[in-house]
Amino acid sequence: MMGDEQRRQDLADFLRTRRTRLSPEQVGLIRGGRRRTPGLRREEVAQLANVGVSWYTLLEQGRDIHPSSEVLHSIADALQLTLAERHHLFLLADQQHLVDTHASHEQVSPALRRVLDSLNPTPAFVIGRRWNYLAWNATAEDVFLLSRSVPPYEYNAVWRIFADPMSLHIYNPKWEQVAQKVLAEFRADSAYYADEEWFKCLITDLQRVSPEFRAWWPRHEVRGRADAQKGIEHPLVGRLMFEHTTLQVPTTPELKIMIYTPLPETDTLAKLQQLMDMKVAENVMY
Structure with a gap:
């Protein structure tokens, strides 16, 4: 708090x-x-x-x-x-109750993991209050390379956007628009934990490695999460277009489920199935 x-x-x-x-x-x-x-x-x-x-x-x-x-x-x-x-x-202004939650309490239940798996080939993942990726399905792994650790903040979504060069390729040509949206949502959440040491360290390191973050953070832009279209540039299958939706877990409100539904009237669903088939073939080979 x-x-x-x-x-x-x-x-x-x-x-x-x-x-x-x-x-x-x-x-x-x-x-x-x-x-x-x-x-x-x-x-x-x-x-x-x-x-x-x-x-x-x-x-x-x-x-x-x-x-x-x-x-x-x-x-x-x-x-x-x-x-x-x-x-x-x-x-x-301390006019609303602030929920005191801790990262150690963030547990993704087996039932929620099964929900993620059932959504394949639609990419879906769960992030926690620190904006860390906590769980994801196979398609999300193939699309966003989520199992790839990006030290020193391992699986932090904000860190990846600003410190991982791969994000520039994934969100090309709208990286700046995506990064500003993520930053504004993260800033809105930050009122809950800005006094915590991990948060201070993350902000300091982001300001050190990213000139964009260093320029945008002092603006205090905030926004709530909203459904939106998002494009992903995948190195194997090319352009993917999604409708991005965020769901909250009622029993664990600090957890957010991010679902990327293939945009109708595009070839995104076919490309996602192609990715899944490629993964199956690769597993058979080895």
Whole structure:
């Protein structure tokens, strides 16, 4: 669970980045004179949210302030936050119960593993609260090479996106779009565990190895998970097109099931079956 000081600082950074992305015209204000910095001024946000300028300034400075839920809603409206951003704001303001879960509790049950296997040849895998791959079916292994360890964070999805050169090929030509989406979803989840040592180490190492991560992380972009189409460039069978869906395990909510359904009216399903046949033939040979 995030410490109070870290939470307040992240809240301050989040508010500041949301404020600077809005123009006066977007919120119905007149731009006026020349501005030294982009976006809205603090006094403009305070005016829109109907709160005091001094009070809002202290909030953006990370001071020990406890805004009510009503005030948070007003600030969220003023900053035109999305649903995911609004949820993130309330988490950072300690206005919503944070579930205390631990990676050691993340167990993929035999029943869930059977579900993954039953989905073949549709790729499916499970990730945990740390965004580590915990289990996957044979097709997901062939498509995403999930059994291949990528040290030092082994099977971490975020680490693979930014530190593994293979991801540039897999998500070509839309790697940047995919990476920013993953980062925004990971940032939204981070309010639950940003004070944990593993998280701090991961962020430090990602900033060290990836200039893109280093540039994007301070933006505080957040988003919720949503169904979407995703293309994969496979080295053996070429372009694969999927509809990506995320399901939550009711009994273990920190686990997420990621399912990649072959997009209709494409040859993706046939190519996946081809991959499975190639694997069977390879096993027979050896």
